[in-house]
Amino acid sequence: MAELVISNVDKIYRPRRKKPVHAVKDLNLSVNSGEIVALLGSSGCGKTSTLRMIAGFEDVSNGSITLDGKAIHTLPPSKRGVAMAFEAYSLYPPLTIGDNIAFALKSSSLPTVEQQTRVKAMAEMLDIGGILNRYPSSVSGGQQQRASLGRALVRDAGLYLLDEPMGQLEPQLRAILRGRIKAYLRQHNCTTILVTHDQTEANALADRIAVMEGGILQQYATPADLKARPANLFTGTFVGEPPMNVFPAEVTATTKSVAFRIGERTSLTYPRSDFSSEVVQALSSIKKLAIGIRPYALHVGKGPIAGQVVACQWLGDQTHVAIEVEGRTVVSVAHERIKEKPGSSLALEVSASDLHLFDAENGNAIAHGGQLA
Ligand SMILES: Nc1ncnc2c1ncn2[C@@H]1O[C@H](COP(=O)(O)OP(=O)(O)O)[C@@H](O)[C@H]1O
Ligand SMILES: [Mg+2]
Incomplete structure (x- = not known):
């Protein structure tokens, strides 16, 4: 009650x-x-x-x-x-x-x-x-x-x-x-x-x-x-520390894959099966898409998001890594200690289950982790 x-x-x-x-x-x-x-x-x-x-x-x-x-x-x-x-x-x-x-x-x-x-x-x-x-x-x-x-x-x-x-x-x-x-x-x-x-x-x-x-x-x-x-988008970026990374994106879906273009040279491509058919359907009618990725969902390694290190901050139990990707600063949180010099190249990956998709025109969530919001 x-x-x-x-x-x-x-x-x-x-x-x-x-x-x-x-x-x-x-x-x-x-x-x-x-x-x-x-x-x-x-x-x-x-x-x-x-x-x-x-x-x-x-x-x-x-x-x-x-x-x-x-x-x-x-x-x-x-x-x-x-x-x-x-x-x-x-x-x-x-x-x-x-x-x-x-x-x-x-x-x-x-x-x-x-x-x-x-x-x-x-x-x-x-x-x-x-x-x-x-x-x-x-x-x-x-x-x-x-x-x-x-x-x-x-x-x-x-x-x-x-x-x-x-x-x-x-x-x-x-x-x-x-x-x-x-x-x-x-x-x-x-x-x-x-x-x-x-x-x-x-x-x-x-x-x-x-x-x-x-x-x-x-x-x-x-x-x-x-x-x-x-x-x-408001609660997505307001809640969570460091704040969620947000990218404007263009989506292309085929029978096999779903690709999000987030820069001139940067695309995130996933098997079509990572997204429910309702999500793919919803994406087809969205004019302006925004992708939200929390810093701890971005993993340093081999990945499609490549750029140059701006700073690595070790906080005693985690490293905050800022990299510049096509003029945009992207923040990743790693649990291990990462010591990369500013200017060195680094790549980040993210799984489809960690993507938050928003309609950038009204800010409303469309999908979280491949399922409708
Ligand atoms: N007595 C008042 N007269 C006029 N405007 C007020 C008065 N009290 C609050 N406001 C306005 O109402 C809005 C919300 O204020 P408030 O509830 O104190 O916000 P918060 O506690 O979240 O900081 C603000 O724009 C504030 O300036
Ligand atoms: Mg108050």
Whole structure:
């Protein structure tokens, strides 16, 4: 059963004497009970607006939001049963860190001792147990951010909304807290929406990821599906590190083979049997084709994609190899150490099962690995 259901929601800001901003466009999204969903997208894509509408700090311009089957978009924030950790922390300056975390518990029926136990455990989980008696103005931004996160998580709520909850923390601490927070959310069966622009964080924490761009939901899928079956060129290139290589291509299919020409001197040719007949059929009507190949699907060796090495970067467990192919930079990731000097010749190969085919005119995926998208 879907716990949170967002149906046809728009957000249009109408600032005075300025043009309206259509920040969220016809959003449909549902989150299951106990599910952790990441809202992933670049700055300004509408993530915070979406959370604020769910929490009730912004009105929806159109559409509806239900929690457990009950419409909440018309209720005041305090009546929605939603806990939110804000991007800008918004702690109460006259209260200590401990009292900030305890704030929502004070009005609950929970016994004081139990409140204190919870606050202490939460602070310890977030590594801020030593600053509970300090005031927000005397602790770092990262500590304030964790206090704000603790204030939201310590509550009993039907839904937890976390807006970039670890944006101010250094990578090491972020990695540690990610594990603890995920364990906490699972243990308490918290239905959660986590906003982030960090795909590592989204992959590590979320059951499903909603990718947004320009106020529009681009794809909503598991982390594995987002990688293997990107719905369009946007998610294909946005998700995955280093980014997917994209080539404009011309396709020629015969009864025996399918060939993709990706340059004056470069073609990828495969047996016809590597592609389903539906894919070959679909390709015949595409005017502009784009091929996407993830860097780790490009293997150094004998292959049709030949060029000159620009750089080899050994990262300790993998090598990022950049080669120039007919004026275009192509990136490959190898698990072994590759030491080729800049300027030396190198060839790359890719199997048909690793090709992502897109209609370049609208960006939509046509096929992944020889099967229809
Ligand atoms: N109160 C507001 N008034 C006018 N425009 C706003 C307001 N809040 C956000 N916006 C605009 O809406 C768009 C989405 O913003 P936001 O939801 O904060 O994005 P994100 O959290 O993904 O960075 C941006 O173009 C932003 O400038
Ligand atoms: Mg934001």
